[in-house]
Amino acid sequence: MNIILIIQKVSHKIDSVIKYMTFLTIIGMITAITMQIVFRVFFNALSWSEEAARYLLVWSTFLGATMAYRRGMHIAVTFIVEAFPAGTRKILQILSHFLAAVFFIIIVYYGIRYMQMQAIQVSASLRLPMKYVYAVIPFSAIVMGIHSVNKILEVIFPSQPGNTAGEEVS
Amino acid sequence: MTLVLFASFFLLLLLGVPVAIAIALSSITVLIREGIPLLIVTQRMFAGTDSFALIAVPFFILAGDLMAKGKVSEKLVDFADSIFGFLKGGLSIVAVLAGMFFAAISGSGAATTAAVGTTLVPELKRKGYNEASSASLIAASGTIGVVIPPSVPMILYAVIADQSVARLFLNGFLPGTLMGITLIIIAINQAYRRNYPKGAEFSIKNIFKTFIDALWGLLTPVIILGGIFTGYFTPSEAAVIAVNWSLIVSLFIYRDMKLKEIVKIISRSAMTMSVIMFIIATSAIMSWILANWNIPSIIAAGVLSLSSNPYIILFLITLIILVTGVFMETASALIILTPVFLPLINQIGVDLIHFGLIMVVGLSIGMITPPVAINLYVASTITGLSIEKITRAILPFLLGLLTVLFLLVYLPLMIPMIF
Numbered sequence: 001m002n003i004i005l006i007i008q009k010v011s012h013k014i015d016s017v018i019k020y021m022t023f024l025t026i027i028g029m030i031t032a033i034t035m036q037i038v039f040r041v042f043f044n045a046l047s048w049s050e051e052a053a054r055y056l057l058v059w060s061t062f063l064g065a066t067m068a069y070r071r072g073m074h075i076a077v078t079f080i081v082e083a084f085p086a087g088t089r090k091i092l093q094i095l096s097h098f099l100a101a102v103f104f105i106i107i108v109y110y111g112i113r114y115m116q117m118q119a120i121q122v123s124a125s126l127r128l129p130m131k132y133v134y135a136v137i138p139f140s141a142i143v144m145g146i147h148s149v150n151k152i153l154e155v156i157f158p159s160q161p162g163n164t165a166g167e168e169v170s
Numbered sequence: 171m172t173l174v175l176f177a178s179f180f181l182l183l184l185l186g187v188p189v190a191i192a193i194a195l196s197s198i199t200v201l202i203r204e205g206i207p208l209l210i211v212t213q214r215m216f217a218g219t220d221s222f223a224l225i226a227v228p229f230f231i232l233a234g235d236l237m238a239k240g241k242v243s244e245k246l247v248d249f250a251d252s253i254f255g256f257l258k259g260g261l262s263i264v265a266v267l268a269g270m271f272f273a274a275i276s277g278s279g280a281a282t283t284a285a286v287g288t289t290l291v292p293e294l295k296r297k298g299y300n301e302a303s304s305a306s307l308i309a310a311s312g313t314i315g316v317v318i319p320p321s322v323p324m325i326l327y328a329v330i331a332d333q334s335v336a337r338l339f340l341n342g343f344l345p346g347t348l349m350g351i352t353l354i355i356i357a358i359n360q361a362y363r364r365n366y367p368k369g370a371e372f373s374i375k376n377i378f379k380t381f382i383d384a385l386w387g388l389l390t391p392v393i394i395l396g397g398i399f400t401g402y403f404t405p406s407e408a409a410v411i412a413v414n415w416s417l418i419v420s421l422f423i424y425r426d427m428k429l430k431e432i433v434k435i436i437s438r439s440a441m442t443m444s445v446i447m448f449i450i451a452t453s454a455i456m457s458w459i460l461a462n463w464n465i466p467s468i469i470a471a472g473v474l475s476l477s478s479n480p481y482i483i484l485f486l487i488t489l490i491i492l493v494t495g496v497f498m499e500t501a502s503a504l505i506i507l508t509p510v511f512l513p514l515i516n517q518i519g520v521d522l523i524h525f526g527l528i529m530v531v532g533l534s535i536g537m538i539t540p541p542v543a544i545n546l547y548v549a550s551t552i553t554g555l556s557i558e559k560i561t562r563a564i565l566p567f568l569l570g571l572l573t574v575l576f577l578l579v580y581l582p583l584m585i586p587m588i589f
Contacts, residue, residue: 019437022437022440022444023433023436023437023440025440026228026232026436026439026440027436029225029228029229029410030229030410030413030414033225033406033407033410034410034411034414036407037403037407037410037411050222053222053225053406054220054221054222054225055220057219057220057221057224057225057228057447058216058219058220060228060440060443060444060447061219061443061444061447061448061450061451062219062444062448062451063444064440064441064443064444064445064447064448065190065444065445065447065448065451067437067440067441067444068441068444068445068448069188071441073441073442073445074188074189074190074191074445074448075188075189075190075445075449075499075501075502076183076186076187076188076189077183077184077186077189077497077498077542078186079541079542080184080186081185081186092185092186093186095185096185096186096187096188099182099185099187099191099195100187100188100191102195103191103194103195103198106198106208106211107211107212107215110208110209110211110212111212113209113212114209114212114213114216117209134212134216137212137215137216138212
């Protein structure tokens with residue numbers, strides 16, 4: 001099996017796992033805040049629900065961002081790039097994914113450094129080790145890094161089967 | 171340094187790098203040049219998204235998407251039709267009115283355009299309405315989606331400018347209604363010129379029947395806005411209640427959606443929101459740089475040295491907002507422009523709620539000005555008409571909305587009308 005197909009497969013597999021994770025973070029937020037309201041109105045206010053919802057928002061943001069990156073949904077100014085002839089457009093697309101990859105690498109490195117720095121910190125009400133909360137940032141950057149390599153390969157070798165172009169959530 | 175920040179940002183944007191990543195990379199360039207440890211990048215990205223107020227963003231998007239897919243929009247259209255359908259060109263009024271109803275449920279312009287468009291376009295075609303005009307009217311009514319509360323851009327503005335979401339929401343009704351009335355007047359004028367047909371006879375009985383049918387949808391804004399304005403729950407809680415409510419309505423009352431469809435809608439909304447939230451995350455790095463070097467205050471001082479007349483300054487800012495809206499999507503434009511303008515607005519003594527409304531209404535007009543015009547794209551997908559055709563037909567509506575915008579900019583300076 002060649003390297004292109006492997007990367008394509010890895011990118012696809014991770015994405016299908018992340019799809020479930022993102023879904024769970026959204027459901028988690030709905031549950032936490034619904035409980036917060038119910039408990040405040042009928043019983044005693046919960047102490048942990050707001051914190052849980054905030055961290056789930058961070059998680060869903062970065063996980064969802066990887067899905068959006070794979071599907072090319074991140075908002076970009078494309079009308080200028082699209083005005084160029086196909087050859088130039090390809091080079092610009094590769095450059096854009098490459099620059100994104102540089103950003104992801106920076107985030108992986110400093111995300112892990114940040115986790116190490118906060119290694120002993122725990123959250124205020126859930127007593128959750130903060131490094132697990134922060135972990136989503138380097139994790140999602142690794143995933144987006146893999147997606148960006150996949151994207152670059154897709155631009156160079158467009159005839160591969162199973163391209164991400166036009167992929168929808170299913 | 172300011173130059174490096176903005177020049178690299180625009181260069182990256184023009185290269186087609188996604189807005190969020192362009193913001194991050196230009197900020198990182200400045201941080202490296204100034205020798206500041208890059209740990210601040212991840213720290214700020216976390217801090218930017220770790221906010222309870224922002225939880226309202228995903229859930230107002232989700233609630234709107236759930237309601238747009240189900241029968242709710244259909245029932246709202248039927249209700250509006252029973253009131254105004256009997257008039258000449260009544261369906262155009264229905265389009266705007268249904269858009270306004272839906273705006274009170276959804277927090278986004280695209281969802282509003284999609285909800286009203288999908289239901290009404292076949293009907294408009296069947297009755298012989300001009301297709302391009304109808305499509306552009308629906309796209310233009312979609313802009314009201316972010317002006318009448320709830321509104322995702324208003325939440326973003328409130329968080330960035332540290333203002334009350336509830337106050338912004340409350341003040342959104344008047345400009346939103348004004349936008350609707352303006353569009354209706356233009357549409358009626360077109361109806362008479364083109365001799366559009368009338369709809370079914372006016373009947374109180376029918377109004378009552380469609381009202382009962384639409385009640386579940388109409389109750390949504392009553393619950394969420396009522397809850398927010400009475401202080402019974404926070405906007406974030408209200409957004410989650412809106413989601414629960416729309417799930418109950420579509421699963422148990424209208425029974426128009428299967429669980430599988432709902433899972434799909436949740437995943438889609440998760441992506442839609444994370445696109446906005448990811449911009450929020452990286453813009454937290456840029457706003458740290460802006461604040462650290464006092465860049466917005468320097469810009470404010472520069473502008474004020476040219477003129478300190480609030481009328482002129484607001485005129486120029488409104489122009490910048492409109493031009494940005496032509497080339498940029500609403501949320502990203504708002505996230506970038508707001509922190510830059512805040513000190514200037516403070517110095518000329520304009521209420522920050524008033525400015526938030528100008529920002530939101532100004533950028534909502536950007537939803538119908540190509541090349542970056544989400545509502546036109548949605549309307550084009552629904553009708554199958556080309557963007558060019560719809561764009562040509564949108565001009566009268568665009569002028570109408572611009573008039574409302576400039577009324578909104580200047581009237582509150584003369585009459586106290588911001589609550």
